[in-house]
Amino acid sequence: MTPANPEGDGLLRYLDVLRERVWLIVGCTVLVLAVAVAYVEVASKTYTATAQLGVQAISGSDTVLAGIPGVLHQSGDPTQDVLSGAQFVTTPDVAAQVVKTLHLNVSPTTALGWVSASPIGQSDFVAVQAQTGSASLSERVANAFVAQTIAVTTAQMHQAILAQLPSMQAQLQGTPLADRYGSGAIGTSVQELEQYQHKNNPSLFAGATATLPTGPSSPNKKLTVIAGLIAGLVLGIGIAFAAHAFDPRLRRAEQLRDLLGVPVLARILQERRRRPQPLLPSEISITSQEGYRTLRTMLSVRRGNDSPVYLVTGSGPGEGKSTTAISLAWSLTHTGASVILIEADVRRPTFASIFDLQYLFGIDEVLKGEVPLASALAPVLLDDSGIRVLAARHSGFELSDKLSHGVAVKLLEDAKALADYVVIDSPPLTVVSDALPFAKLADEVIVVVRRGVTRLKALVELDDLLRQNGVRPSGIVVVGDSDSPGAGYYPGYANGKPAEAPARVPSKPRSGWPVREP
Numbered sequence: 223m224t225p226a227n228p229e230g231d232g233l234l235r236y237l238d239v240l241r242e243r244v245w246l247i248v249g250c251t252v253l254v255l256a257v258a259v260a261y262v263e264v265a266s267k268t269y270t271a272t273a274q275l276g277v278q279a280i281s282g283s284d285t286v287l288a289g290i291p292g293v294l295h296q297s298g299d300p301t302q303d304v305l306s307g308a309q310f311v312t313t314p315d316v317a318a319q320v321v322k323t324l325h326l327n328v329s330p331t332t333a334l335g336w337v338s339a340s341p342i343g344q345s346d347f348v349a350v351q352a353q354t355g356s357a358s359l360s361e362r363v364a365n366a367f368v369a370q371t372i373a374v375t376t377a378q379m380h381q382a383i384l385a386q387l388p389s390m391q392a393q394l395q396g397t398p399l400a401d402r403y404g405s406g407a408i409g410t411s412v413q414e415l416e417q418y419q420h421k422n423n424p425s426l427f428a429g430a431t432a433t434l435p436t437g438p439s440s441p442n443k444k445l446t447v448i449a450g451l452i453a454g455l456v457l458g459i460g461i462a463f464a465a466h467a468f469d470p471r472l473r474r475a476e477q478l479r480d481l482l483g484v485p486v487l488a489r490i491l492q493e494r495r496r497r498p499q500p501l502l503p504s505e506i507s508i509t510s511q512e513g514y515r516t517l518r519t520m521l522s523v524r525r526g527n528d529s530p531v532y533l534v535t536g537s538g539p540g541e542g543k544s545t546t547a548i549s550l551a552w553s554l555t556h557t558g559a560s561v562i563l564i565e566a567d568v569r570r571p572t573f574a575s576i577f578d579l580q581y582l583f584g585i586d587e588v589l590k591g592e593v594p595l596a597s598a599l600a601p602v603l604l605d606d607s608g609i610r611v612l613a614a615r616h617s618g619f620e621l622s623d624k625l626s627h628g629v630a631v632k633l634l635e636d637a638k639a640l641a642d643y644v645v646i647d648s649p650p651l652t653v654v655s656d657a658l659p660f661a662k663l664a665d666e667v668i669v670v671v672r673r674g675v676t677r678l679k680a681l682v683e684l685d686d687l688l689r690q691n692g693v694r695p696s697g698i699v700v701v702g703d704s705d706s707p708g709a710g711y712y713p714g715y716a717n718g719k720p721a722e723a724p725a726r727v728p729s730k731p732r733s734g735w736p737v738r739e740p
């Protein structure tokens with residue numbers, strides 16, 4: 223049998239995958255968020271301070287300062303002028319002056335590495351940005367770079383004027399008095415240059431000063447936390463889908479419809495009670511008990527013959543096979559029938575312990591032919607219902623060595639002669655196939671699946687194995703349903719749990735019915 227699509231179709235399927243693994247996603251998100259917050263706390267912090275340098279290039283018609291280094295002349299493109307102004311900031315000379323004036327214990331190259339200068343939009347200003355590990359240092363460095371850019375270029379201008387003046391003054395001496403002054407005349411130029419010797423660079427000026435940064439610019443707390451949140455969510459969702467792809471487990475009973483093509487006979491609630499062993503009928507909710515009654519009804523509707531043999535199996539460990547076998551046997555007794563419960567799962571036998579059996583013989587002695595079945599059956603009283611139990615005495619006992627077809631036929635014939643119903647608790651046949659002879663002889667084979675536990679692949683394997691051996695499963699019992707159709711049937715019972723104690727079976731089974739007291 224090849225299932226069309228065991229996962230179901232549509233977008234809803236993806237939503238279901240997310241819903242089923244919501245805690246994984248939440249866990250991932252919280253984890254990554256915690257890492258992001260921890261990073262923000264421990265990562266070294268950077269503080270950014272920005273000062274402004276104004277650029278006012280000298281008009282091209284003003285020839286007095288032509289060729290004077292450090293002075294910017296209009297290029298015709300204001301953007302280019304501001305860009306040229308920015309280039310005056312990040313020079314080794316300016317950095318050396320900053321180190322000197324701020325008495326920094328670093329090299330000019332290091333100080334230069336802290337600073338960047340770039341035009342602010344279409345304005346006449348250059349943003350001088352300093353990034354250091356200290357808020358006050360960043361503030362002082364940004365302001366110092368602006369001040370020292372003006373100072374250094376002013377010094378360059380003064381030096382150039384000083385070098386130029388003697389020759390111009392000599393030229394002035396040789397010029398007739400009447401021609402010395404006026405627009406563009408040598409005397410006027412000399413006067414202007416002498417004045418510039420006492421002024422700052424006219425093409426640069428200080429803009430807004432840097433203020434003390436109130437917090438670190440990096441790492442950015444808000445951004446990092448948002449990034450952590452998004453990354454955690456994405457990671458969680460990715461892992462959820464990966465987990466789903468690599469380990470597809472049964473999540474919804476509907477998946478079974480396409481997968482096995484056999485009916486769901488009963489749905490059993492996910493019980494809150496926790497114990498490592500199978501749950502007794504007294505330990506499950508009224509709704510689950512009702513689920514097992516439904517199973518009984520479904521099976522008896524399907525078969526009307528006398529002493530049918532029901533075999534309960536599954537595709538993996540811990541799915542609720544033994545719990546189902548016990549509760550099915552228990553519910554069968556309510557019809558007034560006699561029931562024999564056989565423990566054919568000898569890997570991890572549990573019946574002796576949960577039924578508190580003190581007995582001499584078990585299934586191994588019966589299969590070896592050492593004792594008749596009747597002598598090995600232990601009577602157990604669950605409430606007022608008696609069942610007879612053939613338990614496995616030793617774990618690890620090799621059932622396959624003893625259980626030939628003939629032996630199985632004999633055991634079941636004997637059992638049918640002694641009871642109205644025979645219920646067999648079988649191991650998962652894909653894992654331990656030694657109970658297969660029982661499966662071939664059983665009238666009904668019930669497959670127990672458990673939401674979140676049963677692997678779909680294992681289920682397909684079990685189905686293949688059964689069909690290869692000519693066994694068609696009768697149906698499925700879904701254990702671990704969060705919402706059973708029976709829930710709420712009884713007024714006053716929330717989620718299948720009784721509001722007040724109803725008539726229930728005692729919590730401990732009484733073995734010794736009718737005679738076998740320990």
Ligand SMILES: Nc1ncnc2c1ncn2[C@@H]1O[C@H](COP(=O)(O)OP(=O)(O)OP(=O)(O)O)[C@@H](O)[C@H]1O
Pocket residue numbers: 490491492493494495496497498499500501510536538539540541542543544545546567570650701702
């Ligand atoms: N309806 C249920 N809700 C919650 N837990 C359950 C339910 N049924 C069984 N369990 C628990 O699941 C575990 C396995 O149950 P059980 O022993 O019946 O399964 P199993 O398939 O027989 O296991 P194994 O493969 O070991 O024989 C036990 O701890 C049991 O208490």
Ligand SMILES: [Mg+2]
Pocket residue numbers: 543544545567647
């Ligand atoms: Mg079991």
